[in-house]
Amino acid sequence: MPAPVRIALVGNSFAAKVQLPALRWAGGNEVVGIAGTNAPRAEATAADWNIPVATTDWRELLALAPDLAIITTPVDLHAPMVRAFLAETGAAILCEKPFTLNATEAADLAREGAGRLCLLDHQLRWSPWRRRLRALVQDGFLGTPWSGRIQMHFGGPARLNHAFGWWYDAERGGGILGAIASHLVDSLQFDMGAVLAVRARLATYRKTRPDAEGIEREVTADEHATLWLRMANGAEVSVDTNIMAPNSTGSLVEYVGSEGTLRLEEEDRLLGAKHDAKIAPIELDASVPTHTELGMPDQGIFARILPLYLKDVISAVGEGSATLADAATFTDGIATMRVLDAARRSATEGTWVPCQP
Incomplete structure (x- = not known):
């Protein structure tokens, strides 16, 4: 051994x-x-x-x-x-x-x-549902890619009232753009290729939060990020992620092309269809350990993958x-960080920003 x-x-x-x-x-x-x-x-x-x-x-x-x-x-x-x-x-x-x-x-x-x-x-990238989605995209199921929409929301009373920490400090790398949109952008570029340009809106809803000593601290990191992305393959894709919407939790990936549509709902339900058929579940072998099998509390799909x-x-x-x-x-990380950098600049300048060197 x-x-x-x-x-x-x-x-x-x-x-x-x-x-x-x-x-x-x-x-x-x-x-x-x-x-x-x-x-x-x-x-x-x-x-x-x-x-x-x-x-x-x-x-x-x-x-x-x-x-x-x-x-x-x-x-x-x-x-x-x-x-x-x-x-x-x-x-x-x-x-x-x-x-x-x-x-x-x-x-x-x-x-x-x-x-x-x-x-x-x-x-x-190790999710069996996302791997099957990517394989279908790579095999040309969509035809010519036209558009996409990606959403991942995390909400709840605990998050609304969470104490100040590094996650709310932009200088330390806090915020949902980095925490969640980085995952979504990485997956998108893995599926569809490079992002060429970004238009973004970043929002912070709670302007201050109390720290561990009860002192109110300014929140400088984003809590809601919306990105519009122009892809090298010609598609345009929207990405929306939010931690301040308690009754709007959910995950969605949807790609539409000249020949078909693919949709991943809640990270574990993959559907697809050509345009002359009704969208229906796509069967696959998805063996993922449960939280019980892992011996951990329910921490969502990220922890199970x-x-x-x-x-x-x-x-x-x-x-x-x-x-x-x-x-x-790390090289993939450069590509993702270029998109995030462009998104931050776009949110400040209010315009499309290129994200390729």
Whole structure:
């Protein structure tokens, strides 16, 4: 039996709820250290999951010589952490999205990680429903692509009243454009090719939120993002994602072309039809573990897909591979960040902005 892949887990916000149950399901790995900003919480996670090292100084994990570093921290910390693990260890990298604060930073990291297994946590690429959708698009089911609409809303009273944290601070990379639209843009470009230009509207509805001490802090990050995208293949696609609409939750991907329509509803119901037929479900083998099987609370489709992705990442690391087919790479991250940069500029200037170099 091959030795388990040694993992350094940088970030503890969702480790016990999501990453560690997913890693347990994936198998073939050993978490050798975890870093978090709260010492008692990091120590508790380590004790519960038999992790030998818990620290508030992520640099201590460099000395553990991990095979894989999983970085799940605020966005402004991604670049220095990735750079350190690339420079001081031989570890492969799996970095949370959004990749960086901007495309320039993403391009720098991609150059520094060239020749290494450097991936982003766009796990929706491992969704069996999205994979079937992409295969149909690539096989020409749509004919000439005409249009698309993509929606992903997260709402609820808890989010409306959530306390201030880095997620609401634009300078730290907070906001729904990075958190969710990055996933949607990555999936769109994976399905349909490059985005050429963007028109965007970004909105912040709660202008202040109380921090942990009850002090009102200004919210500078976006809570609602709407993007209109011109694709290199000629299609125009709208993307809408919102965390401030409690009764408007839901997920939709719909592509329309000269010959057919494809629609993915709520991430687990794929439908399609040629234009001379009524749209109907498309059957596929979609074996995805349940939250019960994973031993985690219900964290939505992202959490259920993650272990499928991690299983293949761990396999690639164990084999010493510098690539993993279909996974989002740092180079893919540059393309996504160019779209997000253009969206921010468009929202400020009120015009279409090109997003290709």
